[in-house]
Amino acid sequence: MFPVTLPRISWGEPRATRRALLVHGLGSTAALMWRYGVALAEDGWRADAVDLRGHGAAPRVLDYSIPAYAADLVHALPAHGEPTWDLVIGHSLGGAATALAAAGAPGWTRRVVLVDPAIHLSDHDREVVRRSQEEAFADPTEAAVRAAHPRWHPHDIELKALAARQASRWAVEQTSLQNPAWDVREAVARLDIDVDILAADPTVYSIFDGPLASEVLASNDRVRMTVVAGAGHSPHRDKPEETIAELRRVLRERRTMGS
Template sequence: MISLSPSGFLKVGAADLEYRMIGPAPADAPTIVMLHEGLGSAALWGDFPDRLQAATGAGVFVYSRAGYGASTKVELPRPLDYMSIEALDVLPGLLDKIGFRRGLLLGHSDGASIAAVYAGGAGDHRVRGVVMIAPHFIVEDMGVAAIAETRKAYETGGLKPKLARWHSDVDNTFHGWSDAWLNPKFRNWDISEYLAYIRVPVAILQGADDQYGTVRQIEIAQQECYCPVDVTIIPGAGHSPHREAPEATLNSITEFTKRILYPHEGSEGRAV
């Protein structure tokens, strides 16, 4: 465990991972650990982590996985089980290093899949709940088609310079993600087996117009999970409801967080 500055880098394994710590330290309050999407980073969350901290009173820890943001780049091609490797080989060391004691995992897209694998595979009693925004448990044809379109936008459109604002090696980031998802062997990717082993409440949020996944992902969670599964469909939002409908998304996550982390406090109360 180290003393966390408001921002900096953590050495986890062979990688230096950039991070932000917002609000109280893990020793002083519950912590929400945020896991970004397949093309995301700590910075690409925008001000949503700050707003979440203000709304819940919990500490919020945001970081960029290796290959993203200003973190160490990764060797390509990524292995097709890269999300399970992240969940079971990298995340445990990161949580220990920051002194994680009690809190939630909050993941978006790839990050939600990583959170699901960790919650089902690690048996970590410190994790009291999991929030999944637009999770993937299996590969859907429409999602693969959308990623293929995203690759075209990267190669011939204006996506690459936009992403380059957020990643120090944008090609490493983009190809690490897209080449895995568009590999024909990735069609067999399936992490639904982990859902049956999650022993804490789950909240799933999905935009009504998500272009990368259908309600089939939610149905799989409802079928496989023995734990409570809260589902919120966000109207007028696509794959990133925290950017496209931030108020509705923040309100839903805040309600879940307070119910799970502060069960014996009033709606405005805070537990230590």
């Protein structure tokens, strides 16, 4: 296994003193993390988002295991020779890869925020993801995205359609096939940094809820969780204002607590 260099886009002042890395989910792109990038830049951060291997403009490879995704992230460091991110935000697959990267490379980041993370996928969740990706590839148009998500911001509709056209379908399919035991619970339990989970609302659809969420929270007292009411698997697209408000709250509270 070898790392690849991930292309990135950025928000905020290049020399900002606080630096964040944004990691998207399966079938997505760096650009679709724009809500977090804009909010962090408004708050004085520099935020860099990457295209994961096989997605967007990132290199195509043969290995789409979660450890391979994580290895790429460990090698994606802040500019100007800085060795540590102040914050990494990972959504879904990006959350799993972020957790594995942070557990395997202490000092890579000072804290993480995981957005409805794919910590452990049940067979049901795998089937939901498979159908969702098939639909995205079958009709990668803005009209199809708008029909499925009429309340999304126009940027999200445009970028989600573009992401399906840019991603390698083979890479997305292999990400499921090459990870038959999709499970990074042990990595989360080992994390010795602050971990905040912004979970989707189970009454809509979430891949991090119920017994799984209870188990993960019990495994590590540095892990906290909040549910974004009314949001599905992509809270930053379903309930963007509420999601950003929760992000700002957890960042502020951890800072107040002296962590």
